[in-house]
Amino acid sequence: MHFLGIDLGSSSIKLSVLDAETGKTVAGVSVPDFEMEMAAPQFGWAEQDPSQWWEYVQTGIKTLGRNTDLKKIAAIGIAYQMHGLVLTDENLNPVRPSIIWCDSRAADIGNTIYDSLGHKASQGMILGSPGNFTASKLKWVKDNEPEVFAKAKYMMLPGDFIAAKLSGIAQTSTSGLSEAALWNFAEARLAVEVLEAMELPLSLIPEIVPNFGHQSAINPDVAASLGFNNDVKITYRAGDQPNNALSLNVLKPGEIATTAGTSAVIYAVTEKDAYDASNRVNTFLHVNNSDTAKRNGVLLCINGSGILYQWLRKVTSLGNTTGNLISYDTLNTEAAKAVPGAKGLRFYPFGNGVERIFNNKQASSGIQNLNFNIHHSPELVRAACEGIVFAMNYGFDIMKEIGAGGSVVRAGKANLFLSPVFREIFANTTQTTVELYNTAGADGAARGAAFGFGFYKSIDEAFSSLECLERIEPAAALSNQYSEIYQQWKQHINIEDIKHEYN
Numbered sequence: 001m002h003f004l005g006i007d008l009g010s011s012s013i014k015l016s017v018l019d020a021e022t023g024k025t026v027a028g029v030s031v032p033d034f035e036m037e038m039a040a041p042q043f044g045w046a047e048q049d050p051s052q053w054w055e056y057v058q059t060g061i062k063t064l065g066r067n068t069d070l071k072k073i074a075a076i077g078i079a080y081q082m083h084g085l086v087l088t089d090e091n092l093n094p095v096r097p098s099i100i101w102c103d104s105r106a107a108d109i110g111n112t113i114y115d116s117l118g119h120k121a122s123q124g125m126i127l128g129s130p131g132n133f134t135a136s137k138l139k140w141v142k143d144n145e146p147e148v149f150a151k152a153k154y155m156m157l158p159g160d161f162i163a164a165k166l167s168g169i170a171q172t173s174t175s176g177l178s179e180a181a182l183w184n185f186a187e188a189r190l191a192v193e194v195l196e197a198m199e200l201p202l203s204l205i206p207e208i209v210p211n212f213g214h215q216s217a218i219n220p221d222v223a224a225s226l227g228f229n230n231d232v233k234i235t236y237r238a239g240d241q242p243n244n245a246l247s248l249n250v251l252k253p254g255e256i257a258t259t260a261g262t263s264a265v266i267y268a269v270t271e272k273d274a275y276d277a278s279n280r281v282n283t284f285l286h287v288n289n290s291d292t293a294k295r296n297g298v299l300l301c302i303n304g305s306g307i308l309y310q311w312l313r314k315v316t317s318l319g320n321t322t323g324n325l326i327s328y329d330t331l332n333t334e335a336a337k338a339v340p341g342a343k344g345l346r347f348y349p350f351g352n353g354v355e356r357i358f359n360n361k362q363a364s365s366g367i368q369n370l371n372f373n374i375h376h377s378p379e380l381v382r383a384a385c386e387g388i389v390f391a392m393n394y395g396f397d398i399m400k401e402i403g404a405g406g407s408v409v410r411a412g413k414a415n416l417f418l419s420p421v422f423r424e425i426f427a428n429t430t431q432t433t434v435e436l437y438n439t440a441g442a443d444g445a446a447r448g449a450a451f452g453f454g455f456y457k458s459i460d461e462a463f464s465s466l467e468c469l470e471r472i473e474p475a476a477a478l479s480n481q482y483s484e485i486y487q488q489w490k491q492h493i494n495i496e497d498i499k500h501e502y503n
Contacts, residue, residue, distance in 0.1 A: 001455060002026070002072040004061075005446030008053055008080040008158050009240065010100055011035045011262050011306070015060040017068055018446035020455045023465030025443050027068040031060040035310060039097065044104035044353060044362065047097035050086050053158065054165045061226045070227040076166065076218075077236035077449030079243035079441045080159030082179045085137040087152040092164045095151040099137045100158075102263070102303050102353035104362065106136035110181070113139070113197050125184050126191055127275040127283040127296075130198075132354055134180035139198040155204040159237050167216035167234055170206035175285040177208065179239050183285060185273050185296075211238050211287045212452035235452030238287045240441055241267050242297055246287050247444025248410040248437055249463040251295070256406045258426075258434075260416035263352075264305035264392050268298045268404040280357045280398050287448070288459060298404040300395035303352035304365060305388050306415055312384055316377060331381050332419040338378035340386075340425075340478070341485045344369045345379045346492065347387030357395045368492060382421060386482075389425045390489045396430055410435045413469055428478040429486055436470045 001021065007014040012035060017027040036056075039047045064070065083101040088094055099105070113136070114122050114129035122129055130136050134157060142149045154170040157179065164170045177183040177190060182205075184191040195202055209215045218232040238246065245257040245267050253271045258264075271294050275283050286295040309331065317325040351365030367383070399405055409426075413436040416422045427434045447462045456462040 001074050002068075003446045003449040003453065003455070004073050004076045005442040005444065005449060006057060006060075006076065006078045006162065007240065007243070007441035007445055008057070008078070008162060009262065009441075010038060010048065010081045010102075011310075013053065013056045013060055014440065014442040015057075015064060016440070016442035016446050017064060017073070018443065018450060020450045025446070027064050028442065029060050029063045031056045031063065038100065038102075042105075046100050046103040046353060048100055050094045050098050050158070050161050053162065057162055057165075058226065065227045071229055073228060073232055074455070075233045075235040075449040075453040077445035077447075077452065078159040078163055078234065079238055079240050079445040080157060080162065082157070082239035082241060083133050084158040085134050085141070086156045086158055086161040087138075087141065087148070088154050088156065088161065088164070088170070089151055090153040092154070092161075092168070092170060094161075096141070096145065096148050098158060099140070103137065104132060104354040106140040107132040107354050109139050109143075110136035113194070117193070117197055123275055123277065125186055125193060126181050127185050127273055128181070129279045130181040130194060131279060131282070131356070135182050135194055135198060135200070138200055138204070142198075142200065152204060154206045156206060157239070159239070160206070163216065163234050163237055166218050166222055168219040168222070169216045171209050171215060172206050173209055173211050173237050175211055175238055175242060175287060175289070178285040188291070212236050212448065214452070233453060236445060236448035238445075238448065239284070241265050241299055241301075242284065242287045243441055243444050243448070244412070245269065245297060246448055247412065247439045247441055249466055250410055251286070251288050251459060253295075254406055256409045256432075258392075258409050258411045260305045260388065260422070261414075262306045264302040264388055264416075266300045266392055266396050266399065266409070268399055268406060270296050270298055270404055272296070272403070274298055274402045274404060276398060276402055279359060281395060281402070281404075282356060298399055298402065300392065300399055301356055302349065302388065302391045302395065303355060304349040307352050308349045308365070308384055308388065309416060312381060328418070332421065334378045335381040335385055335419060335421040336378075338382035340481055342379040342383035342386060343374050344371075345375050345383040346489050347380075347383040348493075349384065349387045349391050357391075357398065385416070385419065385422045386425055386485065387489065388416065389422065389429050390486050392426070393429045393486060394490065394493075406432070408433045408435060410437060412437055412439050414440055423472050424478065425482065427472045428474045428482045431474045431479050433474070434472040435468050436472070437466060438469050439466060
């Protein structure tokens with residue numbers, strides 16, 4: 001029996017097929033062949049076309065079908081970029097582009113609602129501020145595009161939209177509502193108080209389903225078009241970071257996951273309704289939260305991670321076409337040629353929307369201490385890697401303040417964690433042991449589908465075949481060196497007005 005995992009990212013969509021009996025991934029594909037673009041009609045905006053996501057998902061499934069018997073697939077799990085807003089009409093067709101996770105336009109709306117609800121009341125209910133999350137984006141559409149808003153029948157998150165196109169049924173999940181700042185943690189229900197404060201209709205919220213279980217069946221016409229059996233079910237959905245934690249079997253209090261894809265994230269599981277009073281890190285329902293065992297995920301997000309590496313790749317390729325860009329392996333090799341500290345060069349990896357660790361204020365990227373005579377491509381790439389890790393560590397310190405720290409961090413051996421230099425910087429800056437696993441989001445979504453279907457009787461059984469590939473331990477001398485470099489980097493962040501002093 002096989003299970004399909006779909007991981008809808010903002011750069012690409014990955015799909016994996018799991019043979020549940022062996023616990024092994026038997027097929028995988030990433031679509032499209034290039035990195036998907038984000039449209040920015042105005043400064044600070046970021047949009048993508050949901051219909052294009054659906055086209056790519058169909059392409060990926062049909063590509064898998066060339067070498068995989070899709071008739072063996074029993075159920076589908078879906079992971080997706082968090083916090084995006086998809087508005088559809090009654091026929092599940094988008095009425096506007098999706099306002100995705102790194103879009104900044106609704107931050108002021110979230111702050112206004114936070115003030116109107118009262119900070120303590122808001123923190124007690126949704127464990128923070130509506131911020132720049134999905135509910136605030138929905139309010140922005142209502143206020144600024146009333147003719148579009150009038151056409152909307154359903155509000156969904158990106159993964160909900162893919163599930164709806166597969167099944168023909170609009171649904172969302174409990175953890176998805178928490179991503180949207182629409183979950184009342186105190187009473188374990190939809191936060192109608194936020195909807196009322198924003199003057200948003202309850203009717204836009206579709207059917208609410210748990211993360212695991214038989215949520216819906218594939219529409220027969222869609223099943224025939226894609227090559228599935230008619231009885232394929234959707235049995236799991238979650239945002240990409242809770243799902244990344246699931247992929248790494250990070251499910252118990254005190255366990256921590258990290259990833260450095262388009263954005264950089266550290267995600268810690270807790271049994272408490274923990275929150276940061278300054279809203280610099282955020283708390284969401286974890287995938288395995290239940291009435292009898294509370295499980296939340298405290299999430300740190302730095303927007304400019306892999307997207308910074310992508311920018312470096314394009315810039316250092318001197319404008320060559322997509323097919324002739326230098327490889328990420330080349331960037332990793334260049335970084336290894338430079339010494340820790342990159343000869344004083346400092347990189348600040350902001351500039352991809354408002355940053356949560358700065359209270360949803362706009363922060364720009366920057367390079368400090370650049371000297372044309374001593375700094376070359378190795379120093380530039382290493383400084384970028386150090387800057388990404390330093391920004392993550394800045395947020396990790398905040399997580400520790402609310403009891404969400406730890407000494408072991410798990411990551412998939414992918415994206416920036418493919419770089420030995422990046423791994424060294426991370427382990428020695430955060431002073432944690434990094435455990436690397438051969439897994440990814442689509443693999444986790446497939447395992448989640450198998451558990452939600454009932455093939456596995458427990459989550460522990462679903463991850464019994466997961467193996468650690470490598471452990472990177474911090475070294476005392478390197479930790480001391482990186483600590484000093486980090487403190488120098490940190491001195492040039494002005495928290496009061498979020499302006500960086502680069503001279």
